[in-house]
Amino acid sequence: MLYPHTACLGAGVIGASWAALLLASGRSVAIHDPAPDAEREVRAYIETAWPTLTQIGLTADGTPDAIRFCASAAEAATGAEFIQESVPERLEIKHALYSEIEPVLAPGAIVASSTSGLLLGDMQAGWHNPAPFVLGHPFNPPHLVPLVEVMGNHRTGAGVADAAAAFYDSIGKVTVRVQREVPGHIANRLQAAIWREAIHLVQEGVASVGDIDKAMWAGPGLRWAAMGPTACFDMGGGAGGLQTFCDRLGDQFNGWCDDLGNARLTPDTIAMMVAGAAEAAGGETREAMQTRRDAMITAMQAALKPYR
Known part of the structure; x- marks a missing residue:
């Protein structure tokens, strides 16, 4: 299995939907979101989404119990092999998050941003070395709508965007490649x-x-x-x-x-x-x-x- 240990940073509607899909695929999910009621809302979202995921044949290998809620983004990112970032669409929030998790990333780990409109190059400014970082923009809700837009650039590590696309394919997504940065992607x-x-x-x-x-x-x-x-x-x-x-x-x-x-x-x-x-x-x-x-x-x- 590609990247069995995952993390979701940001657990709003998009992050919770990603968590449900990753759990359905048989992967473990570590979650961090600073909202005080994040755990309750995520568990409720997954409970609601699970029958639908089962109906479309995506839960055969998964369990909703393989989830762990973490007090910090760094704790959630530690040991994760694929990290889906879905925090608010503000560069200062994303940059602070990247600065927090970069020191604890496992070798070979990939971090993908769900951003709808921010540019990859602008987000990379929050990294010392953005080699593990790619765009992985889903369509809402990610556990039902298969599209993911994937992009790397000259600062992305060799093969990282390809590996991210392969991971998304393995959990039932349909990937397209963004070849040049434009606001809003495709x-x-x-x-x-x-x-x-x-x-x-x-x-x-x-x-x-x-x-x-x-x-x-x-x-x-x-x-x-x-x-x-x-x-x-x-x-x-x-x-x-x-x-x-x-x-x-x-x-x-x-x-x-x-x-x-x-x-x-x-x-x-x-x-x-x-x-x-x-x-x-x-x-x-x-x-x-x-x-x-x-x-x-x-x-x-x-x-x-x-x-x-």
Whole structure:
């Protein structure tokens, strides 16, 4: 087994989800989070996630009992072979954490950051030697959504990013490689582009928040869950593939791009979208929505598994 002893530093929603997945894979997990109720919340999260992980076939080798809560990040990192860092998205917090754990890292240990938007190079400034450090950005919730974006750079040790990707693959994740630093990595930029246009459509009175969301999950989102947009367009070109698709629709596509909006999250825009989201929810609580979301993701994962 690759890296049987792991640690999760930061145990919010992302860290707790990582812990559940790592435990399900048969690994031990040492956890540190300074929040006073962290242990209670993590145990409750794992208890809730475990039946879902079992349903998608990920708990055959694992137990939720192989968990240890530590008083410090250094204690959790000591002896861990793979460390997933999910502390708040502030450089000063991350730098302080790296400074604390670097002296106790085991030889060959890997530290991966879950950061959604910070740049690897900026985070490396918190290290004396950032050789063991990589980007390992998941999608929420990590125990259900398989994507992990992995990146190393010229300061990352030889083979470390490859080893991190292999580890993620071994616990059921799907990895993509970020080849150049950009804010938001890959998938968050795609999300931002789509949401920016969704906001613009609401601002222009084209459709409601609820109908725009519906247009996504009942249309392109459904096929994008199977294959990405370029592959879908390639099939949309028939026998001629992507070349034919572009020949037929290139001018229209360019026109669509020229007409896209450049929405910004101003206070007025935020208020408009919050009100629209509340109207679309129709009184359903956020907790109920999350439960329903996780159930649908689980069902989709199970249905798609034979085809991956």
